[in-house]
Amino acid sequence: GIQVEQSPPDLILQEGANSTLRCNFSDSVNNLQWFHQNPWGQLINLFYIPSGTKQNGRLSATTVATERYSLLYISSSQTTDSGVYFCAVEGRDSSYKLIFGSGTRLLVRP
């Protein structure tokens, strides 16, 4: 099945810093989503981005489907950005199930 790899596994930032999280996937995908899991465990959908670039406030994401990767940019990080960021993909077999990466754990220090 499709493999999803995220890097880095852990990231510590000072408040105000910028960061880039990466997601590589092993095969063509129908869709790709980025989620933030907050310290209380709630998964929040950040982007639905099978291709192209989207921006939402301080966050933006780019997916280059032909090269099988996606990037999540966090600018001017805040302590509330802490948590785990997951990339999830749906393979071309159209099974509609999301395959999740193992996540990037982000800690933003004040």
Added chain:
Amino acid sequence: GAGVSQSPSNKVTEKGKDVELRCDPISGHTALYWYRQSLGQGLEFLIYFQGNSAPDKSGLPSDRFSAERTGGSVSTLTIQRTQQEDSAVYLCASSTLSGQASFFGPGTRLTVL
């Protein structure tokens, strides 16, 4: 509703008992998904519903797991004869259509003693 809701939020049960977990999706969402999250396995897909039918049951770990959805809305995940390895957070998600952006509920934390 405004978001996906799940109940109970926490469930502690004894090994061998049956449990039922409930998911109430966002109103109007036709697709519903169950996942579980555990320390050792990360986030894994269990089952997906389009309307009331489940075209993909491939992720159910064993025949002790079953799920149903009625009226194109509420879904119930049932685990029979629970085992300690079933301990995990069970997450439900819904989307407007299959393959669109998924929105997750807060989860049910299941602990099997």
